[in-house]
Each structure stands twice: as C-alpha cells, then as structure tokens.
Amino acid sequence: MCSLAPLRAALTVILTLxxxxxxxxxxxxxxxxxxxxxxxTSQETDRFDTYPLVSLYAEYGLTAAxxxxxxxxxxxxxxxFSQGEVFARWHFPSNNSPYAKALSLTVSGLEGEDxxxxxxxHMGRGFExxxxxxxxxxxxxxxxxxxxxxxxxxxxAQVGLKPTDRLMTMLSIDVFTDDSETFAKIxxxxxxxxxxxxxxxxxWTQTVTPTQNSKVSLGYWLEF
Numbered sequence: 001m002c003s004l005a006p007l008r009a010a011l012t013v014i015l016t017l018x019x020x021x022x023x024x025x026x027x028x029x030x031x032x033x034x035x036x037x038x039x040x041t042s043q044e045t046d047r048f049d050t051y052p053l054v055s056l057y058a059e060y061g062l063t064a065a066x067x068x069x070x071x072x073x074x075x076x077x078x079x080x081f082s083q084g085e086v087f088a089r090w091h092f093p094s095n096n097s098p099y100a101k102a103l104s105l106t107v108s109g110l111e112g113e114d115x116x117x118x119x120x121x122h123m124g125r126g127f128e129x130x131x132x133x134x135x136x137x138x139x140x141x142x143x144x145x146x147x148x149x150x151x152x153x154x155x156x157a158q159v160g161l162k163p164t165d166r167l168m169t170m171l172s173i174d175v176f177t178d179d180s181e182t183f184a185k186i187x188x189x190x191x192x193x194x195x196x197x198x199x200x201x202x203x204w205t206q207t208v209t210p211t212q213n214s215k216v217s218l219g220y221w222l223e224f
Contacts (some may be wrong), residue, residue: 011096026137027100027124029091030061036069051077060161067090067102069203084110089122100124115146132163143176152178166193184209197223 030036038057044050054076059069066088073083088103106118120141127134138157143150154176162168172187189203199221206214 024068025059026139027091027122029064029102030059030067032061034061035059035222035224036215037222038219039200039222040217042205042215042217045088045214045216053082053139055083065093067091084108084180085118098125100126117144117146118142118197119144132161134159134161136160143178150179154178168199178203181210183207191221 010155025036026130038055040055040057041052043052044057053061053073055071055073057069057081060096062068068086068088070086072081072084074080075082085106085108086104087175088105092101093101094100100123102122104118104120104122106120107115108118118141120139122137124137127136131152136159137155137156141156143152143154143195145159154174156172156174158170158172160168160170167178168191170187170189170191174183174185174187175184184207186206186208187203189201191199191201201219201221202215203217203219204214205217206212
C-alpha cells in the first residue's frame with residue numbers, strides 16, 4: 001500500500017501559503033483586454049500504446065468584470081474532437097474583500113451529442129508568507145444535461161505557491177458525483193516561466209476513484 005506521508009507533507013506546506021495570481025484566473029477577473037492561452041498534450045501512463053489527447057484552452061478579459069473563454073480537446077487516437085466548451089464568468093466587485101468571487105455558466109458538449117449546462121460559483125484568496133506568494137481557488141458547480149435534465153455535482157479546488165518569480169507549484173483536487181458514480185482526481189503540477197507571459201507546465205493526474213489510473217500532461221501557457 002502506498003504511504004500517504006508525502007501527500008500529507010505536501011498538503012501541510014501548501015496549506016500554510018498565503019498572494020499570487022494563478023495562471024487560470026478562476027475567481028479572479030482575467031483583466032480588461034488580457035488574453036490567456038494554454039496548449040496541452042496528455043498521455044495515459046497506464047496505456048502507452050494509445051495516442052495522446054491535445055487541447056487548447058483560452059480566456060479573454062472582455063471587461064474588468066467579465067471573462068469569457070472556451071476549450072477544445074482533440075483525440076489523436078480516433079481523430080475526433082472529444083470535448084468542447086464555451087463559458088462566460090462574471091466577477092463580483094472586490095469591495096476591499098480578501099476573497100475574490102465569481103459566477104460562471106459553461107455550455108459543454110459536441111455537435112450531435114448531448115449538451116450540458118454547467119453553472120458554477122468560484123471563490124479564491126491570495127496570501128503572502130515567508131515561503132512566497134500563494135493562492136487558494138475553488139469552484140462548486142452543477143452539471144445539467146439539456147436533453148433529460150439529469151444532474152451531477154462537482155468541486156474543484158487548487159492551492160498553489162510561487163516560491164520564486166519564475167516557479168509556480170500547484171496541487172488540485174477534482175471531485176464529481178452523479179446518480180451512478182463518484183470520480184475523484186488529484187493533480188500536482190509545476191509551471192516555469194521562460195520569459196514574461198510564457199510558461200511551460202507539467203501536470204500529473206491521478207484518478208483515485210472509481211478506478212485508479214493516471215496521465216501526464218505537458219503544456220505551454222501564453223499571456224498577453
């Protein structure tokens with residue numbers, strides 16, 4: 001059986017963090033006119049005989065309060081788009097609160113398949129400690145089928161640390177449940193700034209339930 005000591009140690013360090021903006025803006029507004037692009041390729045580590053998935057994620061600061069964006073994922077094994085979504089996110093005025101809050105609505109699915117509406121509430125907070133700047137970001141959402149109204153519920157949470165100007169470390173937890181199953185993933189990641197607005201990103205995804213499997217993702221972030 002795997003020891004949980006390394007995970008406990010990582011959580012202990014990260015949960016002591018306290019202000020830095022994550023690359024994915026989450027609860028924070030992207031910024032009027034600002035663009036964020038993420039190009040990724042991911043490979044299942046249990047099945048190296050398969051081809052990777054490639055994806056493009058985008059955010060755009062439409063105004064100071066509105067962020068819009070979308071994601072497309074392409075399955076190079078079957079030569080089809082496996083996922084697509086568009087979203088709009090409205091950010092609450094800060095009012096000098098230490099917490100950033102937002103509401104979002106996502107439409108996901110592919111042409112000819114069942115579409116889903118995903119309303120969500122986001123909350124985040126930045127911190128500052130001797131270890132460096134850090135942040136906590138969380139999203140609580142429903143996932144509703146437009147066809148039959150069936151619903152599931154999800155929780156995504158991320159804690160991160162920026163110990164230097166160029167290095168970011170992150171740990172994310174993603175849980176989703178519906179009438180039949182509960183899915184849970186743990187995702188440690190690091191990002192390194194090559195130059196201003198350019199990062200490389202490496203993430204490990206470990207699914208812990210209902211079945212254990214893993215994948216590794218390599219990406220490139222571009223902000224301008």
